[in-house]
Amino acid sequence: MERKQVLSGNEAVAHGAWKHGVAFASAYPGTPSTEILEALSSYPDLHARWCVNEKVAFDEALGASIGGVRALTAMKHVGLNVAADSLMTASYTGVGGGLVVVSCDDPGMHSSQNEQDNRNYAAFAKVPMLEPADSQECVDYVGHALEISERFDTPVLLRLTTRISHTRCVVETDDERRVPAPRPFVKQPEKYVMIPAYARARHRKVEERLAALAEFAETTDLNRIEPGDGPFGLIASGAAYQYAKEAFPGAPIYKLGFSWPLPLGKLREFVESFGPGGRVYVIEELDAFIEEHLLAAGISVRGKVLLSRCGEYTPQAVREAIERDLGEAAGGSRTAARAGAPKAGIAPVAGLPPRPPVMCPGCPHRGVFYALSKLDVNVMGDIGCYTLGALPPLRAMDSCVCMGASVGLGAGLAKVSERGKTAAVIGDSTFIHSGIPALVDMVWNRSASVLIILDNRTTAMTGRQPTAASSASGSAEATEGSPPLDLARLCKAVGVAEVQVIDPYHLEEVHAALRRALANEGPSVILTNRPCGLLAEAKRDDPRAVSRDLCQGCFQCTDLACPALVVEGGQMRIVEELCRGCTLCMQVCCFNAISVCERKTRS
Amino acid sequence: MSILSVPSTGFSPCAPRAPINLLAVGVGGQGILTLSALVVSAAMEAGFDVKQSEVHGMAQRGGSVMSHVRMGQKVFSPVIEEGTADMIVALEKLEALRHIHYLAPDGVLIVEDRAIAPLPVSTGEMAYPPDVLEQCRARAGRVEVYDGAALAEALGTARTLNTCFAGVLSRHLPFDEAAWRKGLEACFSARDLEANVRAFQYGRSVQPV
Numbered sequence: 094m095e096r097k098q099v100l101s102g103n104e105a106v107a108h109g110a111w112k113h114g115v116a117f118a119s120a121y122p123g124t125p126s127t128e129i130l131e132a133l134s135s136y137p138d139l140h141a142r143w144c145v146n147e148k149v150a151f152d153e154a155l156g157a158s159i160g161g162v163r164a165l166t167a168m169k170h171v172g173l174n175v176a177a178d179s180l181m182t183a184s185y186t187g188v189g190g191g192l193v194v195v196s197c198d199d200p201g202m203h204s205s206q207n208e209q210d211n212r213n214y215a216a217f218a219k220v221p222m223l224e225p226a227d228s229q230e231c232v233d234y235v236g237h238a239l240e241i242s243e244r245f246d247t248p249v250l251l252r253l254t255t256r257i258s259h260t261r262c263v264v265e266t267d268d269e270r271r272v273p274a275p276r277p278f279v280k281q282p283e284k285y286v287m288i289p290a291y292a293r294a295r296h297r298k299v300e301e302r303l304a305a306l307a308e309f310a311e312t313t314d315l316n317r318i319e320p321g322d323g324p325f326g327l328i329a330s331g332a333a334y335q336y337a338k339e340a341f342p343g344a345p346i347y348k349l350g351f352s353w354p355l356p357l358g359k360l361r362e363f364v365e366s367f368g369p370g371g372r373v374y375v376i377e378e379l380d381a382f383i384e385e386h387l388l389a390a391g392i393s394v395r396g397k398v399l400l401s402r403c404g405e406y407t408p409q410a411v412r413e414a415i416e417r418d419l420g421e422a423a424g425g426s427r428t429a430a431r432a433g434a435p436k437a438g439i440a441p442v443a444g445l446p447p448r449p450p451v452m453c454p455g456c457p458h459r460g461v462f463y464a465l466s467k468l469d470v471n472v473m474g475d476i477g478c479y480t481l482g483a484l485p486p487l488r489a490m491d492s493c494v495c496m497g498a499s500v501g502l503g504a505g506l507a508k509v510s511e512r513g514k515t516a517a518v519i520g521d522s523t524f525i526h527s528g529i530p531a532l533v534d535m536v537w538n539r540s541a542s543v544l545i546i547l548d549n550r551t552t553a554m555t556g557r558q559p560t561a562a563s564s565a566s567g568s569a570e571a572t573e574g575s576p577p578l579d580l581a582r583l584c585k586a587v588g589v590a591e592v593q594v595i596d597p598y599h600l601e602e603v604h605a606a607l608r609r610a611l612a613n614e615g616p617s618v619i620l621t622n623r624p625c626g627l628l629a630e631a632k633r634d635d636p637r638a639v640s641r642d643l644c645q646g647c648f649q650c651t652d653l654a655c656p657a658l659v660v661e662g663g664q665m666r667i668v669e670e671l672c673r674g675c676t677l678c679m680q681v682c683c684f685n686a687i688s689v690c691e692r693k694t695r696s
Numbered sequence: 697m698s699i700l701s702v703p704s705t706g707f708s709p710c711a712p713r714a715p716i717n718l719l720a721v722g723v724g725g726q727g728i729l730t731l732s733a734l735v736v737s738a739a740m741e742a743g744f745d746v747k748q749s750e751v752h753g754m755a756q757r758g759g760s761v762m763s764h765v766r767m768g769q770k771v772f773s774p775v776i777e778e779g780t781a782d783m784i785v786a787l788e789k790l791e792a793l794r795h796i797h798y799l800a801p802d803g804v805l806i807v808e809d810r811a812i813a814p815l816p817v818s819t820g821e822m823a824y825p826p827d828v829l830e831q832c833r834a835r836a837g838r839v840e841v842y843d844g845a846a847l848a849e850a851l852g853t854a855r856t857l858n859t860c861f862a863g864v865l866s867r868h869l870p871f872d873e874a875a876w877r878k879g880l881e882a883c884f885s886a887r888d889l890e891a892n893v894r895a896f897q898y899g900r901s902v903q904p905v
């Protein structure tokens with residue numbers, strides 16, 4: 094029976110995967126993709142697991158697919174860079190059971206270090222791509238993607254963006270799961286062993302497949318014209334389709350659901366239907382992906398001359414750009430058209446105090462960055478909650494490029510810097526994701542860098558998923574007798590001579606460990622041992638309070654960037670409900686003005 | 697028997713052509729997303745097409761939180777354009793002022809009289825504007841201010857304040873009682889339902905200050 098429910102795009106992908114018989118799903122967390130695997134974990138009859146990184150997640154899904162079941166792997170856009178090596182050649186091997194690779198892009202960089210456009214991967218890897226424009230399509234397109242994957246023997250890219258992944262909308266779906274008959278593994282070295290002799294033949298198949306897919310693009314219902322009236326037309330896919338419809342609900346629009354390879358024949362017809370002088374606009378966020386392929390095919394469209402290659406679009410931006418262009422075409426000058434419609438309404442209020450994200454009260458990362466901020470060191474950073482250590486007032490991180498990069502950056506920088514000046518900081522999940530090979534290299538090449546591993550026993554940034562060091566398994570299935578990874582032992586095993594395990598709530602201990610490690614000639618590791626304050630296992634101590642008599646208003650403690658500490662009337666106050674009793678402020682106070690909250694001591 | 701003994705609002709339950717735009721803003725941890733989820737569920741039950749969009753990630757760590765809710769016969773864009781919000785509900789007043797340019801000329805601002813210091817204020821680097829509500833009133837035609845502390849006292853907890861504000865909002869939304877009831881049931885576990893129904897009812901009848 095059809096049932097209406099509200100699902101986010103990510104939840105809808107999970108529902109679609111379950112409904113269309115996916116048996117194996119794998120992922121490494123990353124905004125905006127994380128909830129896909131989280132949601133999948135609660136479905137019966139399928140195996141869903143967190144993996145240590147996106148490449149491993151991809152490989153495991155490919156392995157399951159080769160084993161003959163339907164498989165799905167999900168990642169954020171930059172995650173596909175990590176898995177790209179596999180993707181490029183999985184395009185050659187093709188699949189067994191259907192294989193869907195979900196890439197969640199982040200135009201606007203709400204929570205990412207770049208806004209690369211992963212539609213380019215579809216063209217680069219020569220694999221088909223589907224782009225759902227709402228949650229209903231997310232459910233349905235997973236099914237189409239699996240069928241296309243099996244029919245054309247190829248991985249299929251399902252590309253979402255933040256506004257698709259994180260928009261909740263009404264979905265009608267039945268609760269029936271359809272599982273195709275598995276296709277048990279058959280040895281086919283010519284298909285799966287990509288040595289040059291076999292790969293050459295497979296490459297020819299890839300080119301043939303692409304031609305067949307281009308034909309399919311012309312006939313599939315996933316691409317459609319929504320007729321309308323108006324002197325101009327629109328071409329769009331994904332979230333941009335919604336912006337285009339909002340801006341011009343009555344205009345004819347070519348909606349691409351299957352957006353690689355492009356249905357060039359159908360698009361040419363659509364564009365030519367507007368006559369020789371007719372205008373057709375491609376509305377696409379980020380790169381001129383559709384536009385450039387159309388222009389290369391001699392199909393005349395307009396797009397990036399009007400709209401930015403940076404950031405997210407809005408209906409407003411789309412409407413204004415096209416109206417301006419039409420105004421100019423009708424003879425008005427650019428500036429006149431722009432000045433034409435003064436925007437009614439309230440202007441944004443300038444000069445308000447910003448509300449940047451901050452480390453939580455009691456965050457175990459804080460003490461390490463406070464200590465680093467007081468030292469003359471260059472800190473190669475990484476990605477996670479701890480990247481907030483780069484912001485004022487701590488300002489104790491000097492680089493953040495991509496996951497795992499800190500370790501290699503530290504090794505390279507240390508080699509060309511004065512002794513004792515270089516440290517690298519990385520989270521536990523990030524270290525396991527892609528820091529371990531770099532640590533082996535630090536040892537192998539005798540880098541005089543200090544690596545600080547902030548082990549808060551979780552992947553905090555993306556909502557506290559388990560790591561290989563925090564839990565015995567990445568899936569809900571219990572695994573007996575396999576303890577979590579021991580990070581200290583791992584560091585020693587790869588040859589780090591000195592591994593100091595420290596309590597990051599103890600500033601003197603942190604300082605001493607840093608001084609000692611920085612004086613070392615070889616590689617050195619410092620490992621912190623407090624769990625993320627948001628985990629159930631985190632201990633909470635009594636809240637502290639500032640004595641009005643003793644506080645001198647030196648504001649030294651504000652350097653900690655703790656949300657529980659507020660300046661009030663020339664003195665400090667601790668917000669009792671926020672304080673977790675980590676005691677860092679007590680340790681930095683020169684006047685002993687901070688102690689356990691009196692009300693608590695009395696009770 | 698109905699779990700909501702509330703007066704009928706007199707609105708017609710059929711969805712209007714132009715979507716209703718509601719922007720919910722506040723600070724991470726205040727329950728903005730639960731509040732919008734409740735409105736979304738009620739809207740769906742009332743037969744509306746609905747889209748709700750929010751951004752996760754960095755914003756959760758004490759940063760500003762903004763959730764767009766759009767409800768109508770057919771909704772395309774998941775985000776509200778500036779100057780077109782029919783309602784803004786703000787659980788923190790600086791956030792109300794920060795997002796006030798989203799309000800339509802005849803829109804209503806529903807704001808909790810509550811200040812949460814952002815980091816540049818708590819470190820003493822910047823001042824929390826002393827006249828936030830006056831600044832809001834100077835810009836918006838219709839402003840309803842609610843005393844958060846008084847509401848929390850009346851409810852006996854601050855935990856259900858967000859649901860209480862959904863009750864306040866319900867007076868401005870054309871959903872019938874049954875839709876709200878189903879929305880509440882969809883959003884809360886059996887254990888939390890009663891407290892949230894109570895908070896909702898209270899919000900539905902409480903007067904602004």
Ligand SMILES: Cc1ncc(C[n+]2csc(CCOP(=O)(O)OP(=O)(O)O)c2C)c(N)n1
Binds near residue numbers: 169476496521522554
């Ligand atoms: C290749 C890639 N995958 C995923 C992400 C998303 N992401 C950012 S930081 C992070 C991990 C954070 O965990 P950890 O290193 O343990 O630090 P914490 O947040 O717990 O302090 C993830 C998964 C990313 N930026 N890049």
